[in-house]
Amino acid sequence: MVRHGRPALAAAFALLLAFALPPAASQAAACARPADWTGGTKTAGEVWTAWWRPDPAPIKVSAHFSIRFHLCGPPVSRVSVRGWMPDHRHGMNYRPVVALNGGSGTVDGLLFHMPGLWQLILGIRGETARETLIAETVLE
Amino acid sequence: MTPWHSRASAAARLSALSVVLWLLSGLAMPAPALQLTAEEERRILRHGPWPPASRPDPSNRVSGTPAAIAFGRTLFFDPRLSVSGTISCATCHQPDRAWADGRTRSRGHRTVERNAPSLFNLRFNRWFGWDGAHDTLWAQNLRPLLDWREMGIGPAGAARLVRSDRQLSCGYRRAFGAAPGEDDDLILVDLAKALAALLETLVTGRTPFDDFRDALARNDAAGQARYPAAAVRGLRLFIGRGNCAVCHFGPAFTNGEFADAGVPHFIEAGRVDPGRHGGIRRLRSSPYTLLGRFNDDPQRSTAAGTRHVRLRESAFGEFRVPGLRNVALTAPYMHAGSLRTLADVVHHYSTIDEERLHAGGERILRRLDLSERERSDLVSFLETLTEQPRRPVVRKPAHVQCR
Numbered sequence: 388m389v390r391h392g393r394p395a396l397a398a399a400f401a402l403l404l405a406f407a408l409p410p411a412a413s414q415a416a417a418c419a420r421p422a423d424w425t426g427g428t429k430t431a432g433e434v435w436t437a438w439w440r441p442d443p444a445p446i447k448v449s450a451h452f453s454i455r456f457h458l459c460g461p462p463v464s465r466v467s468v469r470g471w472m473p474d475h476r477h478g479m480n481y482r483p484v485v486a487l488n489g490g491s492g493t494v495d496g497l498l499f500h501m502p503g504l505w506q507l508i509l510g511i512r513g514e515t516a517r518e519t520l521i522a523e524t525v526l527e
Numbered sequence: 528m529t530p531w532h533s534r535a536s537a538a539a540r541l542s543a544l545s546v547v548l549w550l551l552s553g554l555a556m557p558a559p560a561l562q563l564t565a566e567e568e569r570r571i572l573r574h575g576p577w578p579p580a581s582r583p584d585p586s587n588r589v590s591g592t593p594a595a596i597a598f599g600r601t602l603f604f605d606p607r608l609s610v611s612g613t614i615s616c617a618t619c620h621q622p623d624r625a626w627a628d629g630r631t632r633s634r635g636h637r638t639v640e641r642n643a644p645s646l647f648n649l650r651f652n653r654w655f656g657w658d659g660a661h662d663t664l665w666a667q668n669l670r671p672l673l674d675w676r677e678m679g680i681g682p683a684g685a686a687r688l689v690r691s692d693r694q695l696s697c698g699y700r701r702a703f704g705a706a707p708g709e710d711d712d713l714i715l716v717d718l719a720k721a722l723a724a725l726l727e728t729l730v731t732g733r734t735p736f737d738d739f740r741d742a743l744a745r746n747d748a749a750g751q752a753r754y755p756a757a758a759v760r761g762l763r764l765f766i767g768r769g770n771c772a773v774c775h776f777g778p779a780f781t782n783g784e785f786a787d788a789g790v791p792h793f794i795e796a797g798r799v800d801p802g803r804h805g806g807i808r809r810l811r812s813s814p815y816t817l818l819g820r821f822n823d824d825p826q827r828s829t830a831a832g833t834r835h836v837r838l839r840e841s842a843f844g845e846f847r848v849p850g851l852r853n854v855a856l857t858a859p860y861m862h863a864g865s866l867r868t869l870a871d872v873v874h875h876y877s878t879i880d881e882e883r884l885h886a887g888g889e890r891i892l893r894r895l896d897l898s899e900r901e902r903s904d905l906v907s908f909l910e911t912l913t914e915q916p917r918r919p920v921v922r923k924p925a926h927v928q929c930r
Contacts, residue, residue, distance in 0.1 A: 448776055448777065448782065449653075449776065449777070449782045449783050449784065451831040451832065451835075474890070475773075475890055475891050476890050477841075477891075479837070480784055480785070480836065480837055480839065480842075481832070481835040481836055481837055482835050482836075482837040483835065484835065495831070495835070496831060496834060496835030498831075498832070498835075500782050500783070500784045501773050501774070501776065501782060502573070502772075502773065502776060503773070527569065527573065
């Protein structure tokens with residue numbers, strides 16, 4: 388798990404990764420949506436590309452939801468997930484739990500408790516690499 | 528599908544939007560003072576419709592049943608549920624006082640640390656009590672029954688009373704389908720569940736704000752015009768510069784969570800109310816939660832919050848964000864009743880001392896420095912959250928022989 392001592396630093400670190408490292412275009416392009424999915428969002432990093440989707444969708448303010456995800460890339464040993472509101476500089480009041488099964492998994496216990504811009508931050512660790520992927524959504 | 532997008536694409540869209548807004552800004556005519564923007568309309572519409580849909584509480588097997596509601600009503604007004612025989616639920620939650628007591632801090636057998644909150648719209652909560660130490664309405668009802676400073680009858684006293692009193696025993700049997708058994712804890716929890724069934728019915732009625740909001744939704748100009756101009760101005764502050772709607776979100780005007788509002792939380796010299804931090808610790812040590820044996824839902828379908836709640840250092844000194852419907856009827860305000868009027872509350876937020884916030888870097892509350900008129904407008908808006916007409920007050924039931 389990628390652990391960060393301070394949320395603000397963690398966000399900055401994540402953004403650095405997101406901006407500084409150009410996506411591995413070929414790997415991202417080759418990462419297909421899981422066959423049994425009808426929706427979902429693809430987020431590409433340097434090492435891994437993630438497909439993820441919330442359940443239930445869409446995410447509503449102050450309502451619990453889960454995430455299903457599928458990762459393309461090298462084998463994954465650990466995944467951590469957290470939510471972050473960059474404008475307010477706070478995270479969630481809940482600690483999500485990740486169940487990892489190979490390159491796929493679910494995250495339970497998520498809740499975004501305010502309207503506005505939220506980041507879903509996925510910390511991925513493999514045997515030789517670690518990476519942070521960020522997806523953003525604005526809750527109305 | 529939620530509009531997920533990567534940071535890069537978000538930035539691109541923001542840039543494009545900025546260009547469009549910049550181009551349009553030169554063409555736009557000055558708007559009338561009370562004309563709402565599309566963004567303001569969208570934010571206002573979030574606060575309805577009212578009432579929202581609701582369903583029985585799966586953790587309470589008698590939720591929504593008429594027999595339990597009737598039994599809960601009997602229990603609510605019965606002082607024999609206190610160890611002294613003198614204090615009932617209605618002592619601190621008086622129907623004529625919007626289910627509160629008008630005191631700063633409430634008094635049962637002793638004065639407690641906090642203000643008795645109103646009982647309106649509890650069925651929509653995720654957490655209960657100022658510190659959210661309880662994850663169901665029935666568990667919250669146990670608190671005064673177990674605390675000797677409030678009612679304090681406890682499991683043995685409650686079970687003895689219900690078993691020995693013919694009328695209460697009959698009411699229990701009707702509500703739960705069986706006579707009270709041997710498990711004192713279970714009987715006490717069942718009383719709390721019958722009380723919860725009653726409290727679930729206390730949903731506020733429609734308000735002038737709801738009429739305005741719905742008129743906005745159907746583009747009814749005449750309906751919108753009936754809403755006072757001062758309230759519209761106050762509403763704009765509420766959803767805009769005041770940033771109030773970030774926490775007071777949605778149809779019930781609460782996001783159901785907790786916040787540090789910059790209110791002192793000293794109980795007395797040297798003693799501090801830990802607020803939400805203490806509430807989470809109490810929740811985790813309680814046998815009366817959604818994860819325990821008293822939950823009637825074998826699927827634990829509503830227990831996600833209890834499973835995943837996080838004990839944050841920043842929760843120290845946070846208190847529940849109260850819903851604002853009927854707020855004009857429920858003075859005094861804040862967790863210890865420290866602010867006497869709505870005008871005091873607005874003044875507090877307008878002049879908030881940011882140094883007192885234990886915000887841990889958060890950027891939500893800011894000193895607003897509202898003008899006198901702006902403060903008055905905000906109060907005007909809050910007053911339009913009062914139901915009209917007022918719903919009939921629930922009274923102590925007339926004595927009817929239970930058979």
